[in-house]
Amino acid sequence: MTDTVFEMLPGFDAQGFRLRAQRHDPEHAFGPEPAHLGHGDHVLNPDLVSGLADAKLREAAVLVPVTDDGPDAHVILTRRATAMRKHSGQVAFPGGSVDPEDDSEETAAMREAEEEIGLDRRFVEPVGRLPVYMTSTGFRITPILAVVKPGYNLIANPDEVDEVFATPLSFLMNPANHRRESRVWEGIERHYYVMPYGEHHIWGVTAGIIRTMYERLYA
Structure with missing residues (x-):
């Protein structure tokens, strides 16, 4: 889709989001990274490309839930339970591994959203x-x-989620709210996006997916 056509679409309400999502081609390669790798941590960390290309990665799906609640839609996010073994306390989309009984990634994402936040x-x-x-x-x-x-009603599963909150779509799709930061992990500097919203620290994979959504649908 041309930039001109995108500019004619509605903005930050649910219908505008729906139209932009339906007109987006997820198979279209973005930027210089290898098309088969899609998007990911390697975009800001090119040294990861060879490792990801050779790795056997687990299939997972997340739901990016945008609420139909007026001219400024919201995105539902969670804060993972602090008792969880991995990524405890981090902001995340509802989601998880694609199970053998899931007939699609959509099914997996919706199932996980039911289990995690009701x-x-x-x-x-x-x-x-x-x-x-x-x-x-x-x-x-x-x-x-x-x-x-x-x-809809939301009920957090305390085994997996400490908090469910909503962030305005307009805030997340504003590049002025996207910061690039880095930290040294296992002796190597890693770069990532950060999108602070109130008391919530949105960063890492979740921020990376939000950034991809901005680049594909709103930039």
Whole structure:
């Protein structure tokens, strides 16, 4: 789709998001990275490319739930339980591994959202996908873009989620709110995006997926 056509689409309400998602081609390569790697941690850390290309990554899916609640839609996010073994306390989209009984990544993402935050899939309308997001922690994540229709209720599963919160889509799609930071991990400097929102520290893979959504749908 041309930039001119994108500019004619509605902005930060659910319908604008739906139209942008439905007109997006997730198979279109973005930037200079190898197309088969999609997007991921390697975009800001090119030294990871060879390792990701050779790794056997686990298939996972996350739901990117955008609420249909007026002119400024919101994105539902979670803060993972501090008692969890991996990524405890981090901000994340609802999601997890794709199980053998899941007939699609959409099914996996909606199932995980039901298990983690009680989001009934009857209120969830999948409207598109982003390119797969490859992580240095061993996952190949398919982000499922979805509109959440009014009438839903959320109940956090305390075994997996400490908090559920919503962030304005307009905030997340504003590049002025995207910061690049780095830290040394296992002796190597790693770069990543950070999007602080109030008391919430959105960073890492979650921020990377949000950045991909901005670049593909709103930039």
